[in-house]
Amino acid sequence: MKPEEIPARDQFGRLLEDRGVWRQATTLEAAGELTARWLEGGSSYQPGHLAAGFDEETRPIAGALAELNRNGLFTKESQPGLLTASAAQRQYVTGFCGPSLAGELLALSTRTELVTVAHAPGEASSAAIPVTLAGTEVTTVLGSSENPVDDDQISDWADETNDALALLLADSWYVEILDPVWGRNDVLLPAVLGALT
DSSP states (O other): OOOGGSSSBTSSOOBHHHHHTTOOSSSSSHHHHHHHHTTSOOOOOOOOOOOSSSOGGGGGHHHHHHHHHHTTTEEEEEEEOOSSSSSSOEEEEEEEHHHHHHHHHHHHHHHSEEEEEOOOOOOOOOOEEEEEEEEEEEEEEEEOOOOOOOHHHHHHHHHHHOOHHHHHHHSSEEEEEEEESSTTTHHHHHHHHHHHH
């Protein structure tokens, strides 16, 4: 391959060509489809993810996450459940959606043991629900709003995608759904998909 044929990548190894598609995504559905493609290995660019691919721990749940993205939840973060002698994780997924889906996801907390925290557009909150432990140290928490609620956050999203999607995310609901049982992996993602469909 000639040097000029080598695909252009950013400093994180993401293909700039794949980034170009995000410049066209102006709906949550489009963002969800592009995220599903990334989770399936069809793209090396995901806004806000500073690597060409996802973490190895995501591999076993990538297919289920792709389904969520194709059914109305533009996912932002997730982790599988884990329980070892030195670490513990609660399975969770977070993402952006419209108000009716936020209501359906919030209702999971009324009919299951799953916990959903729903943040209205523009709402800033700072709760702290532990979801990852390294020994006895809490290393990851949920409950804080991730909506781009200030100008700097909106600017960051616009730089990674486009102005229209950044403003749409600022007007979207942000939800965090977690399984309260440490290490469990077979309840949360099917339940979230059921609520979306």
